[in-house]
Amino acid sequence: MELRHIRYFLALAETLNFTVAAKRLNMSQPPLSQQIADLERELSVRLFDRHSRSVALTAAGQVFRRHAEAMLAQAQQAADEVKAIDRGTTGILNVAATSSVLFSGLSTAIAAFKAENQNVEVIIHELSPKEQIERLELHRVDACFLRFAPEEKNFLVTRAWREKVGLIVPPGHRLASRKSVRIASLRDEDFVFYRLPDSAFATHLQSLCVQEGFAPRIIQQVVESFSVVSLVSAGLGIGFVPETVGRNSAAKVKYLDIIGSSPTADVHSLMRNDATALARRFVAFTTH
Amino acid sequence: MELRHIRYFLALAETLNFTVAAKRLNMSQPPLSQQIADLERELSVRLFDRHSRSVALTAAGQVFRRHAEAMLAQAQQAADEVKAIDRGTTGILNVAATSSVLFSGLSTAIAAFKAENQNVEVIIHELSPKEQIERLELHRVDACFLRFAPEEKNFLVTRAWREKVGLIVPPGHRLASRKSVRIASLRDEDFVFYRLPDSAFATHLQSLCVQEGFAPRIIQQVVESFSVVSLVSAGLGIGFVPETVGRNSAAKVKYLDIIGSSPTADVHSLMRNDATALARRFVAFTTH
DNA sequence: TAGTTCCATATGTAAAACCTATAGATCAAG
DNA sequence: CTTGATCTATAGGTTTTACATATGGAACTA
The missing domain is CATH 1.10.10.10 (Winged helix-like DNA-binding domain superfamily/Winged helix DNA-binding domain)
Structure with a gap:
C-alpha cells in the first residue's frame, strides 16, 4: 500500500x-x-x-x-511540522545558564523569545559552567550561557552581550563611600572569589590583580555571583561581581566601578556545531 | 511522499x-x-x-x-479493520423487527450473537413491517425481521424460523375451556385483526377463513400482536396470534391450537442484495 | 434501436525504482 | 604515514510499474 x-x-x-x-x-x-x-x-x-x-x-x-x-x-502534518522545526519556529529548546546570567537579562530574553515564538518551549537548566559544557556535549542542552567560554572545544561561541565587572564591599567598609576604585588599591583586602581553577572568570580576575602587582588574598571560594554578594554582605570580605548583580542585589552591599584596567564579565553563548535552527535563532536573538 | x-x-x-x-x-x-x-x-x-x-x-x-x-x-490498522469488516466479525448492524418478533426469540438471538461477536454492535429498530421495508431500501437498516415478507421486491428473503399461529380468547369465552379449535367453527365470532391491507399476515389469515367458508367479522384492526392480546384480554373479541405471543403473554387470555388448516406466522429475514458480510452472518445465525 | 455514459481491459510508452560497480571519505591498525 | 576496512554517494544500465491511448461491454436514455 x-x-x-x-x-x-x-x-x-x-x-x-x-x-x-x-x-x-x-x-x-x-x-x-x-x-x-x-x-x-x-x-x-x-x-x-x-x-x-x-x-x-x-x-x-x-x-x-x-x-x-x-x-x-x-x-501533511508531518511535513508541516518538520519544516517548522527546520526553520526553528517550533520545538523544544534546552537552555543552560548560571543563575547570575539569568539575572543579568537572560530571563527576560527568554520571555521575549517565547512571546515571539508561541510554538517554542524553552526549558531552562540552571547549571554551573562546567556542567553546562558537559551537558552540551551530551546533547542534553542546546545552548549554554556563561561569562567565560572555553576556547579549545569545537563549539560555536558567540559573545551575547557585554557586561562590566565591579567591586562590592560591605556597608561600613573603608571604601563604602567611594564611587569607583582602582584594582591596585585593593592589595591588602580579603577577597571572596570564584572557585579556582574551575572558573575561567576567576582565573581572569586573578591575573588582573597580578598585573597590578599583587596576588589577591582569597579567604573563600564560591561558584555563584550571588554567593559572593551573600558573603560580602555578611562582612567576610570584598568581591568582584558583574555590574547587574552588584547594582541590583537585594542584599546590603556597596557597588563600585573599577577604573583603569576594567575587567569584563561578558556573557557568551555556546552551541554545538550541529546546532538546530531553533538554537541558532535563539542565540541570534540574545546577541546584541 | x-x-x-x-x-x-x-x-x-x-x-x-x-x-x-x-x-x-x-x-x-x-x-x-x-x-x-x-x-x-x-x-x-x-x-x-x-x-x-x-x-x-x-x-x-x-x-x-x-x-x-x-x-x-x-x-496497518486500516488493513486489519477493513478485513474484519469484510469478514463480518466487526461493525455496526442495524436490525429492524416488530416487537412480537423480538419477543418470539429475536431478542435472545441478538444477545447470543453479540456474545459471540464482541466487536459487533447491534442497533435494534422496532418498526412496523411497512417502515422496515422502507428503511431497508434507504440503507437505514441492514436486516429486517417480520412474519410475512413481500415477494415482489428485489431482496434476499430467508425463512428464519417456523412459528405456528393459534387463537386467543378472553377468559369466560365459550371456547375458553377448549385446547384446540377448527377455523370453521369461528364463523360467528368477533375478531381483533391485523390491519388490512398493510399486513400480509392479515391477508393470509383472512383468506384462510374464506377458504373455510366465511368472512371474519372484524371489529378492530391493530398493528401489533401484543395489541391483539390486549384487546382480546379486555373482551372485545378473539384473535389470531403467533404461538409464543399467545402462550407467554402476561395478560389473561386463553390460547388454543388450530387444527385442520393450521396457519403459520413464520419469521422471515430480509436483506438487500448488497448486504454486508455482517448482515449475512447475522441472518445465517438467526436461521434455523 | 441508436446514442451516450461509464467502467474494465489490452497494449504500448515513459518514468522511476532498483541493481552492480565504483568513487570518495573516514577511521583503525600496522 | 600508509594500508585496509567500512560506509555513503554517484554513475550507468536494467527491470518494474505507473500511466496514456484505444477499445470493448454493460446499462441507461431518447
Missing part, C-alpha cells in the same frame, strides 16, 4: 465516479481503475460497489475512508 | 546505518540512499546527519519519526 493508493481512493470516495476522480487527479481513467483494483486486491476486500451506472462505498470502504483521511492528514 | 519513503525512513532511523537498513529492507544500499535523499528533498529538510562514520537523526528527523510510526500504524 502506498499513499498514492490512499489519494486515489479518497478522490474516488468523494466523487463516486472514476472518470471525474481521474480528471481531478490529473490522470486518465484506466490507471485509476487499475490502482483502485490493486488496492482492493492487496487488502483482499472490495472497497467500492460498481454497479451499472453508480459507484458506492462498501461498508469496508466507509471504514477505510476514515483511516485514509487520517493518514493523509498525518502526512 | 509515499509510504515506501516512510518504511525506508523508519528502517534507517532504527538502524542508523544505510547498509544495515537496506539489508533489512531486502534491497541494496544505493537505492535506499536515493529514496531518503528524495524524501529529504521533497520536505526540503535534512532528516539525517551523515557524518564521517555515523548517521544520526536531526531534530526534524526525530519529530518526523513519531509521525512516520503513526502513519504506518494507521495503515
Whole structure:
C-alpha cells in the first residue's frame, strides 16, 4: 500500500465516479481503475460497489475512508511540522545558564523569545559552567550561557552581550563611600572569589590583580555571583561581581566601578556545531 | 511522499546505518540512499546527519519519526479493520423487527450473537413491517425481521424460523375451556385483526377463513400482536396470534391450537442484495 | 434501436525504482 | 604515514510499474 493508493481512493470516495476522480487527479481513467483494483486486491476486500451506472462505498470502504483521511492528514502534518522545526519556529529548546546570567537579562530574553515564538518551549537548566559544557556535549542542552567560554572545544561561541565587572564591599567598609576604585588599591583586602581553577572568570580576575602587582588574598571560594554578594554582605570580605548583580542585589552591599584596567564579565553563548535552527535563532536573538 | 519513503525512513532511523537498513529492507544500499535523499528533498529538510562514520537523526528527523510510526500504524490498522469488516466479525448492524418478533426469540438471538461477536454492535429498530421495508431500501437498516415478507421486491428473503399461529380468547369465552379449535367453527365470532391491507399476515389469515367458508367479522384492526392480546384480554373479541405471543403473554387470555388448516406466522429475514458480510452472518445465525 | 455514459481491459510508452560497480571519505591498525 | 576496512554517494544500465491511448461491454436514455 502506498499513499498514492490512499489519494486515489479518497478522490474516488468523494466523487463516486472514476472518470471525474481521474480528471481531478490529473490522470486518465484506466490507471485509476487499475490502482483502485490493486488496492482492493492487496487488502483482499472490495472497497467500492460498481454497479451499472453508480459507484458506492462498501461498508469496508466507509471504514477505510476514515483511516485514509487520517493518514493523509498525518502526512501533511508531518511535513508541516518538520519544516517548522527546520526553520526553528517550533520545538523544544534546552537552555543552560548560571543563575547570575539569568539575572543579568537572560530571563527576560527568554520571555521575549517565547512571546515571539508561541510554538517554542524553552526549558531552562540552571547549571554551573562546567556542567553546562558537559551537558552540551551530551546533547542534553542546546545552548549554554556563561561569562567565560572555553576556547579549545569545537563549539560555536558567540559573545551575547557585554557586561562590566565591579567591586562590592560591605556597608561600613573603608571604601563604602567611594564611587569607583582602582584594582591596585585593593592589595591588602580579603577577597571572596570564584572557585579556582574551575572558573575561567576567576582565573581572569586573578591575573588582573597580578598585573597590578599583587596576588589577591582569597579567604573563600564560591561558584555563584550571588554567593559572593551573600558573603560580602555578611562582612567576610570584598568581591568582584558583574555590574547587574552588584547594582541590583537585594542584599546590603556597596557597588563600585573599577577604573583603569576594567575587567569584563561578558556573557557568551555556546552551541554545538550541529546546532538546530531553533538554537541558532535563539542565540541570534540574545546577541546584541 | 509515499509510504515506501516512510518504511525506508523508519528502517534507517532504527538502524542508523544505510547498509544495515537496506539489508533489512531486502534491497541494496544505493537505492535506499536515493529514496531518503528524495524524501529529504521533497520536505526540503535534512532528516539525517551523515557524518564521517555515523548517521544520526536531526531534530526534524526525530519529530518526523513519531509521525512516520503513526502513519504506518494507521495503515496497518486500516488493513486489519477493513478485513474484519469484510469478514463480518466487526461493525455496526442495524436490525429492524416488530416487537412480537423480538419477543418470539429475536431478542435472545441478538444477545447470543453479540456474545459471540464482541466487536459487533447491534442497533435494534422496532418498526412496523411497512417502515422496515422502507428503511431497508434507504440503507437505514441492514436486516429486517417480520412474519410475512413481500415477494415482489428485489431482496434476499430467508425463512428464519417456523412459528405456528393459534387463537386467543378472553377468559369466560365459550371456547375458553377448549385446547384446540377448527377455523370453521369461528364463523360467528368477533375478531381483533391485523390491519388490512398493510399486513400480509392479515391477508393470509383472512383468506384462510374464506377458504373455510366465511368472512371474519372484524371489529378492530391493530398493528401489533401484543395489541391483539390486549384487546382480546379486555373482551372485545378473539384473535389470531403467533404461538409464543399467545402462550407467554402476561395478560389473561386463553390460547388454543388450530387444527385442520393450521396457519403459520413464520419469521422471515430480509436483506438487500448488497448486504454486508455482517448482515449475512447475522441472518445465517438467526436461521434455523 | 441508436446514442451516450461509464467502467474494465489490452497494449504500448515513459518514468522511476532498483541493481552492480565504483568513487570518495573516514577511521583503525600496522 | 600508509594500508585496509567500512560506509555513503554517484554513475550507468536494467527491470518494474505507473500511466496514456484505444477499445470493448454493460446499462441507461431518447
